[in-house]
Amino acid sequence: ERLQELVRMFKERTEKAKEKLIDPDSSDEESIAPSPPESAQLAGEEKGLKTGGEGAGAGSGAEEDMSGCCCKVKTPGWVRACMHLRIPASIDPFTNLMYVLWMFLVSLAWNWNVWFIPVRWAFPYQTPDNLYYWLLIDYLCDLIYILDISVFQPRLQFVQGGDIVCDKKLMRNNYMKTNRFKFDVASLVPLELFYFKTGINPLLRLPRLCNELLKFKNFKSTIQTPFLLFRVIRTTSYLLYCLHCNACLYHWTSAYIGLGSTQWVYNGEGNSYIRCYYFAVKTLITIGGLPHPTTLSEIIFQLINYFVGVFAFSIMIGQMRDVVGAATAGQTYYRTCMDNTIRYMTSYRIPRDVQYRVKTWYNYTWQSQGMLDEQELLTQLPDKMRLDIAVDVNYSIVSKVPLFQGCDRQMIFDMLKSLHSVVYLPGDYVCKKDEVGREMYIIKAGEVQVVGGPDDRTVFATLRAGSVFGEISLLAVGGVNRRTANVIAHGFANLFILDKKDLNEILVHYPESMKVLRKKARLDTLKHEKRTITHSALQVLY
DSSP states (O other), X not given: OHHHHHHHHHHHHHHHHHHXXXXXXXXXXXXXXXXXXXXXXXXXXXXXXXXXXXXHHHHHHHHHHHHHHHTSOOOOHHHHHHHHOOOOXXXXXXXXXXXXXXXXXXXXXXXXXXXXXXXXXXXTTOOTTTHHHXXXXXXXXXXXXXXXXXXXXXXXXXEETTEEEOOHHHHHHHHHHSHHHHHHHHHTOOGGGGHHHHOSOGGGGGGGGGGGTTHHHHHGGGSOSOHHHHHHHHHHHHHHHHHHHHHHXXXXXXXXXXXXXXXXXXXXXXXHHHHHHHHHHHHHTTOOOOOOOOSHHXXXXXXXXXXXXXXXXXXXXXXXXXXXHHHTHHHHHHHHHHHHHHHHHHHTTOOHHHHHHHHHHHHHHHHHHSSSOGGGGTXXXXXXXXXXXXXXXXXXXXXXXXXXXXXXXXXXXXXXXXXXXXXXXXXXXXXXXXXXXXXXXXXXXSOEEEEETTTTOEEEEEXXXXXXXXXXXXXXXXXXXXXXXXXXXXXXEEEEEEEHHHHHHHHTTOHHHHHHHHHHHHHXXXXXXXXXXXXXXXXXXX
């Protein structure tokens, strides 16, 4: 009998699992798994069926086991996570967090070589006393390069014929065929072997700069940073690095001619890097006020500095102009639209109060949305991507609307793509009584009021976010195709508008949902008629 009861309980769990797979909207309150008491009972029964009369001995053994576990020291969670951490067989370079963090580490190693190789070559910062520290960091960076080439890069997924390739051999062969692999191998050429002849010369590590020439060009798309901010950082880094290299060259030239030998060269006083960097800034940005070169080598160096400074500074100005222009493109478009509208209203002598409301609409729409029309951003996207964005942005609002409860989920998804947002100012008529209804409204934010009476000042109802109105005339229930009430925006109201033509095109494919909507619209019509009769009677009594 107990076995039959167990079979019945497992059958019930299977049916619940099937229902949940068929209907994802079913309530999650009823869990498929049995309740804790039930689970303990099932476990006890199964254990009893297996062990028979050995229950007493098992109980004493369990107590001893529990007492032993209490004396053990629990391992911290981060230690257990590190123990289970491993490199995946294939890496998606755009979504894998481990790869992003690793690339950040590789970029630190690359920046070490980029910035400190010129400094160690030109300035006397590398001395026999601290030489081992410099070499230790150098070889640590080389180790990062080797791990990147041998472990991470051969595991990167790639797209071939529209398919994402995750096979180890194919990924490794693809990496070895790219120019990135050639640059990575060239960056690890062991020119340090010449240290035995030339001494510790940092210039022999210049191939290390080749490691990231092509890699970071693709890696910047994986960083979830605004593109304009990335361009500003990149342009600023280029400028600072040009000044950095020029400061190193100036100190090397001064040391070659002789520190303090002429008025033009660095005299060897103060912080050498800061003073040379100051010279580089004044030279490349052509500020002027520098001592005039006297010897031929000084003149040649200064002429090259001026030519490079003119080109570098003009390029940087052009880059920053493009960045600022791209950053303010939306603001410029908004100002242009508003100025053209105001110019149009002024030329036709539109009343001042109307002009003021138009300006208020422009300002509020831009401040609340950051754009004048949200649909402009989505027109170039594929239909599936527009649906995904619409679901993420608006589904939480539309799904709570009582009118759409019980409708097909896919019908709601199709409807989301047809919604467009409109902002109404305080006191604007959203719809008027007896006009032909061609749209249905869903309140996204704000409030609207249903008004009537002789002067449209009597408030019948106040509708808030998530409410729907205009569906009676839109669904043409009982032949009613005209608005049954006046609706005014109480404050700034942001509404979703669904056109009648779009809704009819959607409901053709969902007849069951059409029946549900018409039934609910019919009930709303009856409720509205009762409210109208009640209000009329109250007016007569008054």
